[in-house]
Amino acid sequence: MTLKTVSELTERLQSLHKRTEETPLFNPVFQLSLDLSRLLESGEMTLFDCDRLIAELECDALAARAERLRNLVAPVTPSANDAALRHDFAEDDFAAFRKRWESPQLHAVFTAHPTFLLSPNQTEAVAKAASSDDAIDESVCTATSERPQITLSHEHAEAMKAIANAQDARDRIVSQVLTHAQQEWPQEWSDLAPLPFRFASWVGYDMDGRTDITWANSIGFRLAEKAQRLGRYVATLEEIDANHPLLRELQPAAAYAADRAHDFAADLSDPAALSVAANRLTANDPRQVLSLKRHIDALETEAKDCGGERGVRLKTLAAAMRADGLGMGWIHFRVNSKQLHNAIRRRLDPDSQIDLSSKGAIVHLRKAIEQVEPLKSNFAALAIESSTAIRQFLAMAQILQHVDADTPIRMLIAECEEPATVLAALYFAKLFGIQDKVDISPLFETENALEHGGRFLDALLEEDIYRDYARQRGRVAIQTGFSDAGRFVGQIPASLAIERLQGRLARAMEQNGLTDVAALIFDTHGESMGRGAHPTSFADRLAWPLSPWSRRRFVRAGIRLEPEVSFQGGDGYLFFDTPELALATLTRIAQIRPAETDPDAPKDPFYRRTDLSLDFYRAIRDHQRDHLESRTYSRAITAFGLGMLNSTGSRVSRRQSDLSADREMSLRQIRAIPHNAILQQLGYPVNVIAGIGSAADGNYEDLAALLRESERGRQLIRLARAANALASVKTVAAYGELFNSAYWASRPYRGTESHLTAPCGALAEYLIKDDRIGVFRRLASRLRVDALKLHRLLAMVPNENPLEDRENVRRAIGVSQALRLALFQHMFIRAVSIPLFSRANDISREDVLEMIFTLRVDDALVELRRAFPTSFPKIDDFDLTQPTDFPDRGDEGYEAIRRDFIDPIDKAHQLSLRITTTIANHFGAHG
Structure with a gap:
């Protein structure tokens, strides 16, 4: 049997699949991995052959990702998007045109969750291939997979690059809007102030779940963004008129901001160093610009006077300038509610007498807010502050006072489940005199927050002091998140729960007389089906987190809607990696108009037939909860720890308080993105698919009829189909077989692989008591039962968006999985084959084996290289006069052990991580 090419592997997998007809329990993926393992262990295949196969699989996956990206935002050529926009200018009068283009259709937030999966070269290759109408060829495969260390500074630079392309694309759209208005309404056009998009970022400002971002980092980033944005304004104005009088102010301002950014990029831990940097920033300097209002007015006046292209x-x-202010966009600070609770207790309740979940706490905070007098603050106060939450407010105060006085700042509060938490934030905003520039935004993401969020909003909006604040700001801001929500209640129940919460916000605003302010709803959905974004189209992507039903609640109440979504990390930035993609992305959004909806559209039957839809939602949610609370699910998902995954960001994948837990992980120790990424790698996106089939059991016909008739229902099914098209229960079961003692004991049976008798016997003996084979089998059985019901339901609902080349994609994933399983077996066999003796006797063989089995391979390699050194002192290294007869044998060297055992484990592990990227590319994103 020759399995030297991907096509041969694919043919073999196809033939193995046919055997499931006669033997339903037969596992084609695991059998192919055994075929490959036998070739690898016999020497007929080498790790270099595996490298070549993986390179071909990588190439196909990168091309598939580029094709998917292009299809989502097509057309991609600038001329085609210019034409599409012109075709969309259909309003009959200036007032309607003005209404459409003067309010943002979308706030786009460039966040930096750990999704920097692709190397810079791969990112560039994928984006370039997706940026034209040309056929996607092998040029996408030339990129190397070597990635730099992903630091906070790297993430920030990538975010700024994406925002810069987005700004240029927005400028192009705004220019077209103005040109059209000038031609159609020559007497009125100069009154138009287009603002179709706002951009923002939390990279460098998000303190939730991390302690590695200092306040100086945040100030330094904001100054660097100011310098960059001023530099871009200068470059634009120089192109218009190299002698424009405003350049005499903007050019020195850009240089001044760059100097101050350099100051704050230094080590400011020494009070003397901080004093110098702070005094330079706060000194009265004619080059310092804190507001662009005067510059905007001057440009507007000149434009009205001169008209034409200029x-x-x-x-x-x-x-x-109106959109971005003195930065690359708005910024979002984020803290955890616990950090705010600790801060407010220190300030108002040092003896912890107040229950922050009680009405008494609200009364207490209401009085405190009414009575608080603003305090001045400086950088010294910021430097000595120990409370994370107070430190964030102090940093915001310094930014508003010394960097940009006009641009609002968002304060996101994670895990916010009490109205008192928002009032605590409002207290600190007022304490430091910045309540008129800070939008406090609670995040609803946990199951408890989503379930009780309606009552939370009712209680908060009933407070006069909050309503006064909202009117001062001109908006009520909330955040709804799909990462933890999608993990703990499932993606579909999370979306439906978030939708209901948004409806409750509309009702609460209407009932409390807040229809005169906007509703800013930040939906932090991600890029893959696993993190809340819909994979089938850009229209679905935008409607998934903020559905037409939700939007109608606000439109009918007369509330202006400001939708906001995130483009997360390397996956999200791909949409803006080239000027062509950025323009295509923003043009699609402008055409879809996510801030608008038809208030008179017929009611979707999904919301009318709540007897069916609510039961459907609850049944899926309960099924997902059962998985989450199940020891079986938890053990299977954490069986390999995080060892299947590449490092994809500067924020740690395990919660920092849990780093000491090694042998077993709780699902709550793993962050949402890695959790979803593990599901991808195991072959089944449980938190998307699971429960849908079981929820339909016993009521298939009625539910299928509802889903067929409902646009929202069909959208749910499109998501499920997209995930199901890539899912394989057999793959989940195959990973369990790695821990099957009987498999290892039987493998050399009848002399087929007699050279493996010893290592297979050792593995069989070691794994006799291991629980993972049973765990994976139980999970696979449960998933299979549910999947059978899902397939029955899907057969009753038309497939509106079939995955092109579906079977080839499934086979490519199957081959990738089989090859990785073979590499894992190679690591296992090599690990148990390492000699028991070593130069260092303080190492436990069992510990090293368990490290390999849980894919803590880097840790295992450190221990093995320490135990079997290849470089150590030799007798001939010493020049001694006294003779010696010992050692009487040649000095033992461990080069052969390194070559035959340790290095192959390392190489196999690195190859397996490249397969991780390949599989993620077929899913369209990491996690």
Whole structure:
């Protein structure tokens, strides 16, 4: 049997699949991995052959990802998008045109969750291939997979690059809008102030779950962003008029901001160093610019006077300034509610007498807010502050006072489940005199927050002091998250629960007389089906987190809606990696108009037939909860720890308080993105698919009829189909077989692999008591029962968006999985074959084996290389006069052990991580 090419592996997998007809329990994926393992262990295949196969699989996956990216935002050529936008200018009068283009259709937030999966070269290759109408060829495969260390600074630089491309694309759209208005309404066009998009970032400002971002980092990043944005304004104005009088102010301001950014990039731990940097920033300097209002007015006045192309260009620049201010966009600070609770107790309740979940706490905070007098603060106060939450407010105060006085700042509060938490944030905003510039936004993401969020909003919006604050800001801001929500209640129940919460916000605003302010709803959905974003189209992607039903609640109440979504990390930034993709992405959004909806659209039957839809939602949620609380599910998902995954960001994948837990992990120790990524790698996106089939059991016909008739229902099914098209229960079961003692004991049976008798016997003996084979089998059985019911339901609902080349994609994933399983077996066999003796006797063989079995391979390699050194002192290294007869044998060397055992484990592990990237690319994102 020759399995030297991917096509041969694919043919073999196809033939093995046919055997399931006669033997249902037969596992084609695991059998192919055994075929490959036998070739590998016999020497007929080498790790270099595996490298070549993986390179071909990588190539196909990168091409598939580029094709998927292009299809989502097509057309991608600038001329096609210019034409699409012109075709969309259909309003009959200036008032309607103005209404459409003067309010943001979307706030786009460039976040940096750990999704930097691709190397810079791969990112560039995928984006370039997706940026034209040309056929995607092998040029996408030339990129190397070597990635730099992903630091916070790297993430920030990538975010700024994406935002810069987004700004240029927005400028192009704004220029077209203004040109059209100038042609159609020559007497009125100069009154138009386009603002179709806002951009923001929390990279460098998000303190939730991490302690590695200092306040100086945040100030330094904000100053660097100011310098970059001023530099871009200068470059734009120089292109319009190299002698423009405003350049005499903006050019020195850009240089000044760059100097101050350099100051704050230094080590400021020494009070003397901080004093110098702070005094330079806070000193009265004619180069310091804190507001662009005067510059915007000057550009607008000149544009009105001169008209023509120059007028359009000047107004386009003014529009950019109005949107972004003195930075690359708005910024989002984020803290955890516990951090705020600790801070407010220290300030108002040092003896912990107040229950923050009680009405008494709200009364207490209401009085405190009414009575608080603003305090001045400086950088010394910021430097000595120990409370994370107070430190964030102090940092915001310094930014508003010394960097940008006009641009609002968002304060996101994670795990916010009490109205008192929002009032605590409002207290600190008022304490430091910044309540008129800070939008406090609670995050609803946990099951408890989503379930009780309606009552939370009712209680908060009933407070006069909060309503006064909301009117001062002009908006009520909330955040709904799909990462933890999707992990703990499942993606579909999370989306439906978030939708209901959004409806409750509309009702609460209407009942409390807040229809005169906007509703800013930040949905932090991600890029893959596993993190809340819909994979089938950009229209679905935007409607998934903020459905037409939710939007109608606000439109009918007369509340202006400001939708906001995240583009997360390397996956999200791909949409803006080239000018062509950025323009295509923003043009699609402008055409879809996510801030609008038809208030008179017929009611979707999904919301009318709540007897069916609510039961459907609850049944899926309960099924997902059963998985989450199940020892079986938890043990299977954590069986390999995080060893299947590449490092994809500067934030740790395990919660920092749990780093000492090694042998067993709780699902709550793993963050949401790695959790979803593990599901991808095991072959079954449980938190997307599981429970849908079981929820339909006993009521298939009625439920299928509802889903067919409902747009929201069909959208749910499109998501499920997209996930199911890539899912394989057999693959989940195959990973369990790695821990099957009987498999290892039987493998050399009848002399087929007699050279493996000793290592297979050792593995069989070691794994006799291991529980993972049973865990995976139980999980696979449960998933299979549910999947059978899902397939019955899907057969009753038309497939609106079939995955092109579905079977080839499934086979490519299957081959990748089989090859990785063979590499894992190679590591296991090599690990148990290492000699028992070593130069260092303080190492436990069992510990090293368990490290390999849980894919803590890097840790295991450190121990093995310490135990079997290849470089150590020799007798001939010493120049001694006294003779010696010992050692009487040649000095033992461990080069052969390194070559035959340790290095192959290392190489196999590195190859397996490349397969991780390959599989994630077929899913369209990491996690």
